[in-house]
Amino acid sequence: MIWKRQIPILIVAVVGAITLFGWFVDQPGIQAFVDDDATQWYDILASFAIILGALNLMKLQIQKVARKKKGWPYSLVAIGGFIFAITAGFFIKGVDDSVAVWGAHVTTEGTVFKWMFDYMFTPMSATMFSLLAFFVASASYRAFRIRNFEATLLLVAGIIIMVGRVPIGSMVSSWFIMYIVVLSLGIGVNSWKKDKMITFGVVGVGVAIVTIAGMMTGWPIDQPEIFYLPTIQEWIYFYPNVAGARAIMIGIGLGIFATSIRYILGIEKSYIGE
Amino acid sequence: MKDKQFWMVIGGLSLAFLIYWFLGHPMFNANRIVMFLAIIVIGATLLYNIRMAERGEEFYLRPIPGLKAVEEAVGRSTEMGKPVLYVPGIMDMDQVETVAGVIVLGHVSKMTARYETSLNVPVSRSIVMKAAREACRESYMLEGRPDMFHEDMVHYLTDDQFAYAAGVNGIMVREKPAACLYMGKFYAESLILAETGNSIGAIQIAGTASQAQIPFFVTACDYTLIGEEFFAASAYLSQKPELIGGVRGQDMVKAGVITVIVLATLFRFLYETWGIGFDVVKLLTVQ
Amino acid sequence: MKAFTDLILKIGQVDRRWIFLVLAVVVFIPILIPIGMPIRATVTTKVVYDTIESLPENSNVLVSVEYSPSTKPENHPMTISILRHLFRNDHKVFVTCLWPDGQFMAQDALKQVAEEEFGKVYGEDYVFLGFRPGNEAVVKGIVSNIRKLYTVDVYQTKVDEIPLMAGVNKFSDFAFLFTSSAGYPGTIEWVQYAADPTGVPMSSGVTSIQVNEVMPYVQSGQMKGVLAGMPGAAEYEALIGQKGSATSGMDAQSIAHLVIVLFIILGNAAFFIERKRSRKY
Amino acid sequence: MSSTAILGAWIAVFLTLGIFSYLYKDNPFYKTAEHLFVGVSAGYWTSIFFWTQIQPNLFGRLWPSKEFSADTIWYKIYNGLSFFSSSVFPEGGIDKGHDMHLIYLLPFALGVMMLLSLIPKISWFARWGIAYTVGMAAGLRAYGYLNSNVIGQIKGTAASFADPNLPFFSLTSPSIFNSIVILVGTITGLLYFYFSREHKGVLGKVSKVGIYFLMISFGASFGFAVMGRISLLIGRFVDLIKYSGSEYLNATVWVLVIMIIILGYDAFKGSGKGTPVSEDAV
Numbered sequence A: 001m002i003w004k005r006q007i008p009i010l011i012v013a014v015v016g017a018i019t020l021f022g023w024f025v026d027q028p029g030i031q032a033f034v035d036d037d038a039t040q041w042y043d044i045l046a047s048f049a050i051i052l053g054a055l056n057l058m059k060l061q062i063q064k065v066a067r068k069k070k071g072w073p074y075s076l077v078a079i080g081g082f083i084f085a086i087t088a089g090f091f092i093k094g095v096d097d098s099v100a101v102w103g104a105h106v107t108t109e110g111t112v113f114k115w116m117f118d119y120m121f122t123p124m125s126a127t128m129f130s131l132l133a134f135f136v137a138s139a140s141y142r143a144f145r146i147r148n149f150e151a152t153l154l155l156v157a158g159i160i161i162m163v164g165r166v167p168i169g170s171m172v173s174s175w176f177i178m179y180i181v182v183l184s185l186g187i188g189v190n191s192w193k194k195d196k197m198i199t200f201g202v203v204g205v206g207v208a209i210v211t212i213a214g215m216m217t218g219w220p221i222d223q224p225e226i227f228y229l230p231t232i233q234e235w236i237y238f239y240p241n242v243a244g245a246r247a248i249m250i251g252i253g254l255g256i257f258a259t260s261i262r263y264i265l266g267i268e269k270s271y272i273g274e
Numbered sequence B: 001m002k003d004k005q006f007w008m009v010i011g012g013l014s015l016a017f018l019i020y021w022f023l024g025h026p027m028f029n030a031n032r033i034v035m036f037l038a039i040i041v042i043g044a045t046l047l048y049n050i051r052m053a054e055r056g057e058e059f060y061l062r063p064i065p066g067l068k069a070v071e072e073a074v075g076r077s078t079e080m081g082k083p084v085l086y087v088p089g090i091m092d093m094d095q096v097e098t099v100a101g102v103i104v105l106g107h108v109s110k111m112t113a114r115y116e117t118s119l120n121v122p123v124s125r126s127i128v129m130k131a132a133r134e135a136c137r138e139s140y141m142l143e144g145r146p147d148m149f150h151e152d153m154v155h156y157l158t159d160d161q162f163a164y165a166a167g168v169n170g171i172m173v174r175e176k177p178a179a180c181l182y183m184g185k186f187y188a189e190s191l192i193l194a195e196t197g198n199s200i201g202a203i204q205i206a207g208t209a210s211q212a213q214i215p216f217f218v219t220a221c222d223y224t225l226i227g228e229e230f231f232a233a234s235a236y237l238s239q240k241p242e243l244i245g246g247v248r249g250q251d252m253v254k255a256g257v258i259t260v261i262v263l264a265t266l267f268r269f270l271y272e273t274w275g276i277g278f279d280v281v282k283l284l285t286v287q
Numbered sequence C: 001m002k003a004f005t006d007l008i009l010k011i012g013q014v015d016r017r018w019i020f021l022v023l024a025v026v027v028f029i030p031i032l033i034p035i036g037m038p039i040r041a042t043v044t045t046k047v048v049y050d051t052i053e054s055l056p057e058n059s060n061v062l063v064s065v066e067y068s069p070s071t072k073p074e075n076h077p078m079t080i081s082i083l084r085h086l087f088r089n090d091h092k093v094f095v096t097c098l099w100p101d102g103q104f105m106a107q108d109a110l111k112q113v114a115e116e117e118f119g120k121v122y123g124e125d126y127v128f129l130g131f132r133p134g135n136e137a138v139v140k141g142i143v144s145n146i147r148k149l150y151t152v153d154v155y156q157t158k159v160d161e162i163p164l165m166a167g168v169n170k171f172s173d174f175a176f177l178f179t180s181s182a183g184y185p186g187t188i189e190w191v192q193y194a195a196d197p198t199g200v201p202m203s204s205g206v207t208s209i210q211v212n213e214v215m216p217y218v219q220s221g222q223m224k225g226v227l228a229g230m231p232g233a234a235e236y237e238a239l240i241g242q243k244g245s246a247t248s249g250m251d252a253q254s255i256a257h258l259v260i261v262l263f264i265i266l267g268n269a270a271f272f273i274e275r276k277r278s279r280k281y
Numbered sequence D: 001m002s003s004t005a006i007l008g009a010w011i012a013v014f015l016t017l018g019i020f021s022y023l024y025k026d027n028p029f030y031k032t033a034e035h036l037f038v039g040v041s042a043g044y045w046t047s048i049f050f051w052t053q054i055q056p057n058l059f060g061r062l063w064p065s066k067e068f069s070a071d072t073i074w075y076k077i078y079n080g081l082s083f084f085s086s087s088v089f090p091e092g093g094i095d096k097g098h099d100m101h102l103i104y105l106l107p108f109a110l111g112v113m114m115l116l117s118l119i120p121k122i123s124w125f126a127r128w129g130i131a132y133t134v135g136m137a138a139g140l141r142a143y144g145y146l147n148s149n150v151i152g153q154i155k156g157t158a159a160s161f162a163d164p165n166l167p168f169f170s171l172t173s174p175s176i177f178n179s180i181v182i183l184v185g186t187i188t189g190l191l192y193f194y195f196s197r198e199h200k201g202v203l204g205k206v207s208k209v210g211i212y213f214l215m216i217s218f219g220a221s222f223g224f225a226v227m228g229r230i231s232l233l234i235g236r237f238v239d240l241i242k243y244s245g246s247e248y249l250n251a252t253v254w255v256l257v258i259m260i261i262i263l264g265y266d267a268f269k270g271s272g273k274g275t276p277v278s279e280d281a282v
Helices: A002-021 A028-066 A072-091 A112-142 A149-165 A167-171 A174-193 A196-217 A229-238 A240-264 B004-022 B030-054 B065-080 B096-115 B126-142 B161-175 B189-199 B214-220 B228-238 B241-274 B280-284 C002-012 C016-032 C043-053 C069-088 C102-117 C136-144 C187-198 C208-219 C229-240 C245-280 D003-023 D028-062 D073-084 D102-116 D120-157 D176-192 D201-243 D251-272
Strands: B084-089 B119-123 B154-156 B179-185 B203-208 B223-226 C060-066 C092-097 C126-131 C176-181 C202-206 C226-228
Touching (some): A002 A028, A002 A240, A028 B154, A028 C136, A028 D028, A028 D102, A028 D120, A112 B161, A112 B189, A112 D028, A112 D201, A149 A167, A149 A229, A167 A229, A229 A240, A229 C208, A229 D201, A240 B030, A240 B096, A240 B228, A240 B241, A240 D176, A240 D201, B030 B241, B065 B084, B065 B179, B065 B203, B065 B228, B084 B161, B096 B126, B096 B203, B096 B228, B119 B126, B119 B161, B126 B154, B126 D120, B161 B189, B179 B189, B189 B203, B203 B228, B214 D201, B228 B241, B241 D120, B280 D120, C016 C245, C016 D201, C043 C176, C043 C202, C060 C102, C069 C102, C069 C176, C069 C202, C069 C245, C136 D120, C176 C187, C187 C202, C187 C208, C187 D120, C208 C229, D102 D120, D201 D251
Parallel strands (some): B084 B119, B179 B203, C176 C202
16 A cells, blocks of 8 residues: 555655755755756656557557457557557668668658658648637637627627738728727617617717718728727737736636645645545 | 644744744755745645645635536436536646546536436546546445446547547547536647537536637537636535635635735835835846 | 528528538638738737847847647748748757657758758757757756756757857856747746746747737736737748748638638527527517 | 659548548548547657657666676676667667766656556556656646746736826827736736635626626637637648649549548438438538
């Protein structure tokens, strides 16, 4: 039991305390250990963890084939892919030592490994990512709803950023936006007062004011500033957005700090499955 | 002053540190004293609240709407005779969100055991698999249904982000779960999952602290636990005193942070206008 | 009027594969037939440009490449433009990677800019240190002792034998840091473990999705500006006056955004009509 | 164009379109691409981490070429290993510029224990190594997040209101108005995440303002997310267009046509039996 439980907890406590308080210790020996060797060990163990993950994966795929579970032929494809990648990684370089020695081959042009990277790994991971463009589009269409005031804010901010950030946004005249504002004001007044006359009056007056102002100033595309999309976009992104993001960030920072402290003090032991 | 032991230790340590400080604090990086004090003060606040909670002090936590929905979702799956899908994120146990996700999983698996609904938990890290399996096993034992627990309900897919998302997608379209719960650390795969869940008509409840993914979940899911709400939820669900105490402690620290922001603004104003006080900005710059 | 609302409702129920198709078409066509819309630089992009402009000549600049091929269209044009800017101003460039595939990306960019465009000498004008695993631990390692972490460069040459590395021992020996980043580990880790503790100025080019996570750092001055996604890259290309792949993607980007906004409006129109009708009955 | 490049282009196109075919429905092309991706990436990461970390930084410190002498027992073990794999353990020790550090046997042992945990009976072997990474990450993060996410942000929020050159209102440059926006937004946003009090009365109203700021922030995130995804799609299309050229033997065109024919035939056959065509992906 002590091996399975107490020792891991002790390791976390000691290593955590050393790395945390190592920031404050002005002593070369401890500094050197904290900054260099401790991090190196971490890197090495992280690498072993990756390999463990890969082996685990293969173990599962092989089990799937052995037990002929549903879709097992695809597992054969996965195993084949793994064997191919391992062969390119460890057994066949495809070039001789003058081009790349073992170790350098994973980053050198012309090796089998690089070929695999260019024509298999790259297109697959990039396409997986870009699939999201389609899902974003359909989410915009089918899930992005004005359910309440909060959702409206989210939506409006999102649209302003989306249009204002790209070149097309700077081609939208601020006067056009002003007309839209007047119309939305009309919708708002209508649902508030429920009186067609008042709505009509508000929209009429609004349109008249905007039109007269426009004719007097000669319709400059980016004036007044507060109705020009690229400018509004920049304001939203630099101020209200940052305020919101910062509140979240401070909260997250405190949360991570608290959890880390709990790890170090041995209060939180989830990493050993408790 | 209820916790005498705590205050005595704190007092003793402070005294020891003061003596050490006035002895010329050998081997101490004095440039970082502000950070050092911050760590000690915040750490002590958290610890104090955790201890209070462990001693049986009752703390109030406001209700979180998204949490009630979890029970409804599991209930609905039972009615429909469909499984519940639970995704604990794609990162390892060293991420706090994953830990919170596994805690919430413990609670969800209690419900599925009670309702006799099947549960499917695909994971993307071998360590998470072990932890999640343990959490489920324990819940099924506690609910008196060890017969319903089988190890395969928590299964490993792959470490790779998109391969994992694709795998979970496959499970969704094949098994058509009635409830999809996403609780953990997510990156770009969040929308793939949420959108597919949407398309099969599942109730979706998400919880994450990954800022960039929250809007996707907010727009595509029925309920979303935003950032800290998610952490608070895991405390709420587990009813573990150390977690509830932690939430309470963080609330106190948050109140402290707000106070410091206000005071810092004030001091900065005074400093820049009349040169009164001290330079807050310099103080807060820790190198 | 009823026919119109019926139409909107009908569109609202369309199979999502039609939405996929529409998006594919509106992205595809402007790539084939570009329009060439004018590009206007935002403040945060200008700040990055000005910061690099104000570096004294021959400064040591660390460029960290943390993205994989999957976000190449966003990050790669930034890396290329930044390298062009740095080499044009005769700075010394050191390249590291926190992501293993970042190494390939960096190699690609260095080959194109340093070798082919500027004819810079390896080991004298720039060094390619490559990838080390360990995430934030690597950042910390670079801050404390870069030589312990990088005993050899990418080409397995010992770092002690590289002339440019003379006198470069830790992060504070650099005048500026630029990271081209797509997630964890990346910009945030550099702010937390490198820029904040040492005070070395840094800027970053990030994928669009990351922008919001790093904005508070930019606003508070912990970072000097930021390049936000492909449009940010296009703006930087406009600032240094050398057009690249980001600029050529901007037309498709603009039109796709417009179409998505249209989707949102249509989708919500359907939603409202439906709600109104279900209330009536 | 070399034949390997052409072959590569065809494979790349097949995989790209195979994954895109998921948008139509879950189908064998997609499943093949998906599983291939799983296998290849597992092998890819294993190779990358082995060759960039374990071999140079672990083995390179245990058996450096600097201190190589064939007579010692230590290097006799090395020669034994070298017999099995001369690529990992080249003759004469590993030359990565390291000195010998036998203390690295410790992480080596922890790492080997991690791998041994694949054997179910001793699966707890992995815990020690994991405990090390957890402890280290906890120590690093506690400091980093507190400094940058909390103290740094407090500093950023406590803006200057005394600067006489600061205008009261300006939209995109620093102004008193914008400083107030930041101050109010941050504080009310923080109060939304205050859990130990019910959100009623003043706190209720204030936290309501807070959630508005949070929503604007999420809206901005959404906008940026859309932007990013479109950019990536543009990148994929540019590649597909490149591979449709005659120097790649029109790979894109051919693969696309063949896939459409097969999927179309399948759909046609399926609808003949009266089953829904696209029960999967819709």
